[in-house]
Amino acid sequence: MAAVTASPARPRAVPAEGHRAGLAGTLRSELTKLRSVRSTYWTVFMLVVAGVAWSVAYCAGEASRWPHMSLQDRAGFDPTQSSVVGLALLGQLVIVVLGTLAITSEYSTGMIRTSLTVMPRRGVLYGAKAAVFAAVGLVVAFLTSFAAFFIGQSLLASTHVSATLSQPNVLRAVIGSAVYVALCGLFAFGLGAILRSTAGAMTTAYGLLFLVPELAKALPSSWYADVERWLPGGDFVNVITGTQSINNSPHLFSVWGELAVFAAYTVILLVLGATLFRTRDA
Amino acid sequence: MIEARALTKRYGSTVAVSDLSFTIRPGVVTGFLGPNGAGKTTTMRLILGLDYPTEGTVTVSGRPYPQLLSPMHEVGALLDAKAVHGGRSARSHLLCLAQTNGIPRRRVDEVLGVVGLSGVAGKRSKGFSLGMSQRLGIAATLLGDPEILMFDEPVNGLDPEGILWIRNLMRSLAAEGRTVLVSSHLMSEMEHTADHVIVIGRGRLIADCSMAELIARSSGQAIRVRTPEPDALARAVAAAGGASAGAGDGDPGELEVTGFTEQRIGDIAFANGVRLHHLSPSRASLEQAFMELTADSVEYHAGLPESRQPAHLLGELRWQQ
Numbered sequence: 394m395a396a397v398t399a400s401p402a403r404p405r406a407v408p409a410e411g412h413r414a415g416l417a418g419t420l421r422s423e424l425t426k427l428r429s430v431r432s433t434y435w436t437v438f439m440l441v442v443a444g445v446a447w448s449v450a451y452c453a454g455e456a457s458r459w460p461h462m463s464l465q466d467r468a469g470f471d472p473t474q475s476s477v478v479g480l481a482l483l484g485q486l487v488i489v490v491l492g493t494l495a496i497t498s499e500y501s502t503g504m505i506r507t508s509l510t511v512m513p514r515r516g517v518l519y520g521a522k523a524a525v526f527a528a529v530g531l532v533v534a535f536l537t538s539f540a541a542f543f544i545g546q547s548l549l550a551s552t553h554v555s556a557t558l559s560q561p562n563v564l565r566a567v568i569g570s571a572v573y574v575a576l577c578g579l580f581a582f583g584l585g586a587i588l589r590s591t592a593g594a595m596t597t598a599y600g601l602l603f604l605v606p607e608l609a610k611a612l613p614s615s616w617y618a619d620v621e622r623w624l625p626g627g628d629f630v631n632v633i634t635g636t637q638s639i640n641n642s643p644h645l646f647s648v649w650g651e652l653a654v655f656a657a658y659t660v661i662l663l664v665l666g667a668t669l670f671r672t673r674d675a
Numbered sequence: 676m677i678e679a680r681a682l683t684k685r686y687g688s689t690v691a692v693s694d695l696s697f698t699i700r701p702g703v704v705t706g707f708l709g710p711n712g713a714g715k716t717t718t719m720r721l722i723l724g725l726d727y728p729t730e731g732t733v734t735v736s737g738r739p740y741p742q743l744l745s746p747m748h749e750v751g752a753l754l755d756a757k758a759v760h761g762g763r764s765a766r767s768h769l770l771c772l773a774q775t776n777g778i779p780r781r782r783v784d785e786v787l788g789v790v791g792l793s794g795v796a797g798k799r800s801k802g803f804s805l806g807m808s809q810r811l812g813i814a815a816t817l818l819g820d821p822e823i824l825m826f827d828e829p830v831n832g833l834d835p836e837g838i839l840w841i842r843n844l845m846r847s848l849a850a851e852g853r854t855v856l857v858s859s860h861l862m863s864e865m866e867h868t869a870d871h872v873i874v875i876g877r878g879r880l881i882a883d884c885s886m887a888e889l890i891a892r893s894s895g896q897a898i899r900v901r902t903p904e905p906d907a908l909a910r911a912v913a914a915a916g917g918a919s920a921g922a923g924d925g926d927p928g929e930l931e932v933t934g935f936t937e938q939r940i941g942d943i944a945f946a947n948g949v950r951l952h953h954l955s956p957s958r959a960s961l962e963q964a965f966m967e968l969t970a971d972s973v974e975y976h977a978g979l980p981e982s983r984q985p986a987h988l989l990g991e992l993r994w995q996q
Contacts, residue, residue, distance in 0.1 A: 412745050412747070412778055413745050413776065414744065414746050414747070414775055414777075422772070425767060426771045429764065429771065430763055502758065502759060502760045503759070504758060504759055506754055507759065508775075510750075510754075511775045511776060512776075513740055513741040514741060672727075674726040
């Protein structure tokens, strides 16, 4: 065929040099993907509103009730928890949506075929996607957690018991809440990679985070005492967000221990998701 | 250059592609033909590494696709124009693809211009017509200025202007020395576009030859002739060693002549003093040949003899009647 000889001479609009598919470019690409759809802005907005609005409503309410509170109630009052528990309780609901969509929207739209065609090294694509989502989730969760804390404490100023970051366990609660929320997002991301279905992954995530810890309470109490520390979500959210000593919850590990357990579940799901992402037909 | 060797893909007990070997050469448009469900899309997915072959190998420029260092510079593929996130603007969609391969942002605007979407670059692709989505998909394939282009049924659902545009684009891409692989289930479409054809049916290779060869081999040289003296022409053709038959559309003056070229039939008629009003290769014949070629491999037949139809389908058909 005469035409075969034409290829070497053809001027190329995009030279091959320097245009390699790689991790740096894929990270940029995943950030563009996240930034260029409205659902991201909506869920991030909802996450911030959930955290801050709770803090405003709850702390303002407590401040106005303070003069009429009994001494016992005052002694049990945890100003830090009042301001950040909303982020953990409501924020986990929201970030599950964001984490799930970060991966399942590729499948529901068919975009995954295009994504894998331009970046066929699947481990790189998966890693970049998870890393960008984790970074965005952590930044948003940290900013929201600190914002909720400071806003809440300023509203509690009239009670003269408002917390500062230098008090014992306060920083732990503020950071722990943010880390927990970010982990919830990655937990859902891992489920999304495994199930490849938005509805399936979200339902499973909510089931594991809320239903399983509640169902476990139906177990005989001695059994429950043994499994409680190993459960995702559930009562340990109260421990993470509070400043009290862990001694009040004898069946749990320390706050960092509980976070480590949850992080381990998250890592298992992420690794399982990565394995399936690499080995399954797209 | 795309090379498949003994490529086989099974999904459970379904064999989608079976022992397929072919080479797709640069500088020509290769048509990838087969009825619906023949395994065309599966083969393309295997080429791109989206699915893993059960057996056999397929390489692009000598390597398995996932090992290409600059995949967008090597291959531009459009499998499904609607496989984009509808909430993303055309420009953002192309940008996120370009970034993975380190392709600069200005190239995004360049290809948007090439496909004529500059005016809607900031619009979300959700609202795009099929023709616009198709153009967006083609823009994505051009981003890396690739050596190889693959299009899966690119003219499906397009209006005549869109079809013409894609046809010309494919021809000009091949003329630049690129490898172009385009699948279709319409023989008539390929006739205008492809230089070379690979025909598959039920995942098996049926033909791998040039378009001219396929036409010569399969059309049986059926030539449609209209004459006011059909009997005289039929006698003359028979005397010269050819065959003729009524074209079968009710007009006694229409004949299908086989065994001769158009010129030879004209000469025979002239020599016998038979007037001809019309003389042309039968348009149906190529389509007919394709259907004959793939008849045994069509997954879902309409109008099979009752004895060959699955019972549950029959029930449905009767009910519809």
